Amino acid sequence: xxxxxxxxxxGKYAVLSVRGEVDVYTAPRFREGLIExxxxxxxxxxxxxxGVDFLDSTxxxxxxxxxKRLRSHDGDLVLVCTQNRILKVFEITGLTKVFSIFDxxxxxxAAGES
Amino acid sequence: xxxxxxxxxxGKYAVLSVRGEVDVYTAPRFREGLIExxxxxxxxxxxxxxGVDFLDSTxxxxxxxxxKRLRSHDGDLVLVCTQNRILKVFEITGLTKVFSIFDxxxxxxAAGES
Amino acid sequence: xxxxxxxLEIPARAEFVALARLVVSAxxxxxxxxxxxxxxxxKLAVSEACTNAIEAHDATASPERVRLSYWADDRGLGVRxxxxxxxxxxxxxPDHPPxxxxxxxxxxxxxxxxxxxxxxxxxxxxxxxxGTAVRLLMxxxxxxx
Amino acid sequence: xxxxxxxLEIPARAEFVALARLVVSAxxxxxxxxxxxxxxxxKLAVSEACTNAIEAHDATASPERVRLSYWADDRGLGVRxxxxxxxxxxxxxPDHPPxxxxxxxxxxxxxxxxxxxxxxxxxxxxxxxxGTAVRLLMxxxxxxx
Ligand SMILES: Nc1ncnc2c1ncn2[C@@H]1O[C@H](COP(=O)(O)OP(=O)(O)O)[C@@H](O)[C@H]1O
Ligand SMILES: Nc1ncnc2c1ncn2[C@@H]1O[C@H](COP(=O)(O)OP(=O)(O)O)[C@@H](O)[C@H]1O
Numbered sequence: 126x127x128x129x130x131x132x133x134x135x136g137k138y139a140v141l142s143v144r145g146e147v148d149v150y151t152a153p154r155f156r157e158g159l160i161e162x163x164x165x166x167x168x169x170x171x172x173x174x175x176g177v178d179f180l181d182s183t184x185x186x187x188x189x190x191x192x193k194r195l196r197s198h199d200g201d202l203v204l205v206c207t208q209n210r211i212l213k214v215f216e217i218t219g220l221t222k223v224f225s226i227f228d229x230x231x232x233x234x235a236a237g238e239s
Numbered sequence: 240x241x242x243x244x245x246x247x248x249x250g251k252y253a254v255l256s257v258r259g260e261v262d263v264y265t266a267p268r269f270r271e272g273l274i275e276x277x278x279x280x281x282x283x284x285x286x287x288x289x290g291v292d293f294l295d296s297t298x299x300x301x302x303x304x305x306x307k308r309l310r311s312h313d314g315d316l317v318l319v320c321t322q323n324r325i326l327k328v329f330e331i332t333g334l335t336k337v338f339s340i341f342d343x344x345x346x347x348x349a350a351g352e353s
Numbered sequence: 354x355x356x357x358x359x360x361l362e363i364p365a366r367a368e369f370v371a372l373a374r375l376v377v378s379a380x381x382x383x384x385x386x387x388x389x390x391x392x393x394x395x396k397l398a399v400s401e402a403c404t405n406a407i408e409a410h411d412a413t414a415s416p417e418r419v420r421l422s423y424w425a426d427d428r429g430l431g432v433r434x435x436x437x438x439x440x441x442x443x444x445x446x447p448d449h450p451p452x453x454x455x456x457x458x459x460x461x462x463x464x465x466x467x468x469x470x471x472x473x474x475x476x477x478x479x480x481x482x483x484g485t486a487v488r489l490l491m492x493x494x495x496x497x498x
Numbered sequence: 499x500x501x502x503x504x505x506l507e508i509p510a511r512a513e514f515v516a517l518a519r520l521v522v523s524a525x526x527x528x529x530x531x532x533x534x535x536x537x538x539x540x541k542l543a544v545s546e547a548c549t550n551a552i553e554a555h556d557a558t559a560s561p562e563r564v565r566l567s568y569w570a571d572d573r574g575l576g577v578r579x580x581x582x583x584x585x586x587x588x589x590x591x592p593d594h595p596p597x598x599x600x601x602x603x604x605x606x607x608x609x610x611x612x613x614x615x616x617x618x619x620x621x622x623x624x625x626x627x628x629g630t631a632v633r634l635l636m637x638x639x640x641x642x643x
Contacts, residue, residue, distance in 0.1 A: 148370050148371065148374075148400055148404070149370055149404040149407065149408075150367035150371065179374070179396070179400070181397055181400040181401055181404070181468075182462075182464035182468055183404060185464055186462055214468065217467070217468060217471045218464050241382075260516060262512075262515050262519075263545075263549040263552065263553075293541070293542075295545045295546055295613075297549060300609070324535065327539075328542065328613065331612070331613060331616045332609050332613065357509055358509070359507065359509070359514065359517065360505070360506070360507035361504070361505070362503075362505035362506075363504050364503070364504070369528070371524065371528075372504065372525075375521075379520055380517075383513040383514070383516075
């Protein structure tokens with residue numbers, strides 16, 4: 126099964142765009158993609174989940190792990206997501222209280238500038 | 240699994256456009272669609288296979304059956320198909336020799352007018 | 354209804370979890386009256402249960418496989434996920450996630466079974482030293498809440 | 499390699515043939531080095547073999563199911579389709595379709611096994627009064643013709 130990762134820049138943020146299904150098989154690649162960014166010194170990261178078709182708790186684990194790692198570098202990890210079926214997973218697990226979730230990369234970047 | 244059937248008119252032809260997968264499960268609906276047209280007196284039929292994702296020998300059977308039925312009414316059944324994986328099935332079974340196969344509904348209709 | 358059952362047996366490997374989900378979609382497409390959203394919820398639950406089953410086999414380095422049954426009947430769409438791992442005590446896990454408790458944010462794990470319980474209408478977990486079976490049922494529109 | 503096998507068991511009903519094909523795609527996506535075109539050819543062959551298996555059960559009104567195994571190894575992607583129908587004599591069918599013979603155009607049927615043989619690298623059919631097993635192997639790029 127496919128997982129696509131694209132990296133771009135937006136203001137002070139690195140944007141990691143995720144496409145496809147995030148599960149126990151693809152989560153390691155997702156985790157590596159995040160860690161690579163942190164290793165490169167990118168401590169302000171937007172993870173764009175708009176292209177994600179499926180995300181389970183292993184994917185949540187990667188995001189929580191990334192957030193913890195970034196906060197230990199005084200950084201932040203914010204999310205872009207408007208899909209109900211994905212948002213639902215964050216809501217049920219209470220993670221909407223941990224992550225700032227935006228409607229678009231623009232909105233996420235704008236919030237970071239203010 | 241889904242099978243979509245649309246009927247339209249083009250010159251003297253009735254055009255039956257097929258979408259989705261034609262197999263032992265969906266073939267009966269395909270057959271009914273064809274028979275309905277014949278029953279309505281449409282004896283010149285273009286079957287447009289451009290929207291077909293999959294077609295196996297049960298689908299071929301429906302087409303051969305339809306052709307025989309139409310020829311018994313002095314009619315004809317011609318095909319529109321440009322997809323290699325579908326054309327291949329006609330080639331292997333020798334059915335390219337039985338059916339006139341066109342690149343587009345326009346080409347099929349034009350051939351019928353001449 | 355017994356002959357409506359589809360059975361799938363997969364190696365206890367991460368790459369096959371997607372297949373276990375795919376069969377849920379296939380069953381839903383042909384046999385039941387569930388809104389897409391509930392089918393997605395069931396797929397998520399199957400993914401969680403399969404992931405746990407695979408990790409249970411990892412723990413024992415056992416070459417055993419994960420067995421799934423899928424069935425569709427008047428009540429809805431059901432899936433059973435069975436492993437031969439070391440088992441666990443489901444009662445020792447919290448029944449519901451303490452979503453308001455900020456302490457849970459420390460954890461990258463432990464979200465699977467809470468998600469299953471939150472998303473699926475009926476959940477039954479039976480576990481012993483011989484393995485674990487998770488039975489999930491998503492009720493048809495009429496019967497569901 | 500034995501733990502690389504995926505097993506699928508379906509009711510002998512037409513609506514489940516699509517699922518048997520779907521598993522071919524899933525195996526191909528995760529495990530093998532076959533061009534899309536050859537995966538499509540294998541899906542077609544599996545569809546034909548499953549259709550025959552289901553029709554064989556129809557003939558006996560047997561509630562038995564169709565069993566499929568899928569495996570991926572160095573040689574390629576294999577699928578075995580097994581039924582408990584009345585069996586038949588595969589040798590009594592022509593080895594290859596007489597594509598140039600206009601007489602075959604009279605037939606709406608009998609195209610399945612010729613298609614299987616034309617599309618798949620290795621085909622083995624074993625049949626008895628107890629049922630039929632069709633073993634298909636699509637060889638990996640390197641080993642294929
Ligand atoms: N099938 C299983 N076999 C053995 N232990 C299991 C099984 N399913 C769950 N568990 C145990 O329950 C714990 C909680 O599971 P879960 O809520 O899915 O979160 P996670 O898998 O992320 O730890 C697991 O860590 C594991 O110890
Ligand atoms: N699994 C099977 N069990 C019993 N008979 C079979 C089986 N597969 C094929 N056959 C027999 O072989 C014949 C030819 O099969 P095939 O070439 O697939 O064409 P079709 O299924 O369209 O008749 C079938 O009609 C059937 O009599």
